[in-house]
Amino acid sequence: MSVRRTMAVAAAGAAAGAFVMIGAGTAEAQTDTQLCEYLVTAPHGLNVHELPNVHSKIVGVLKYHQKPWADCKKTGYTEIRGNVPVQLRHGFIDVKYLHKIRVIPTGGVETGAGGTSAGASAGTDSALAAAGLATVLAGGGIALAARRRATARA
DSSP states (O other), X not given: XXXXXXXXXXXXXXXXXXXXXXXXXXXXXXXXXXXXXXXXXXXXXXXXXXXXXXXXXXXXXXXXXXXXEEEOOSSXXXXXXXXXXXXXXTOEEEGGGEEEEEEXXXXXXXXXXXXXXTTOOHHHHHHHXXXXXXXXXXXXXXXXXXXXXXXXXX
């Protein structure tokens, strides 16, 4: 195998390994919960709680007609995810004082549309990362061996 071809294989291995490792990390960050945009219907505002119950500390208030993004739920408390001040994110609000406007697209490809499932186990993701790392290391070893052969001949 020529030095150029070996270097090309090594570069391809490194790129493929990096792609696999990056892909494994993003699969774990995805959640199965849908995100919805709501409209606050409480005329005097809606309390944001630290925990999902009425007795927990109130950390802020959402104004009437404010449009927070939160986990899609029909009853109980839902966790705020966005479209509010940072200090209120991850607080909890009661769904009975909200009107669902729309489901917010998360930007991912749904399973069945050519994508992969976000529900993959962590063991599978770790195996993919290990395979990617092994590919990078193998590519580096081939490149080093080719470089030694090329310099030994000269």
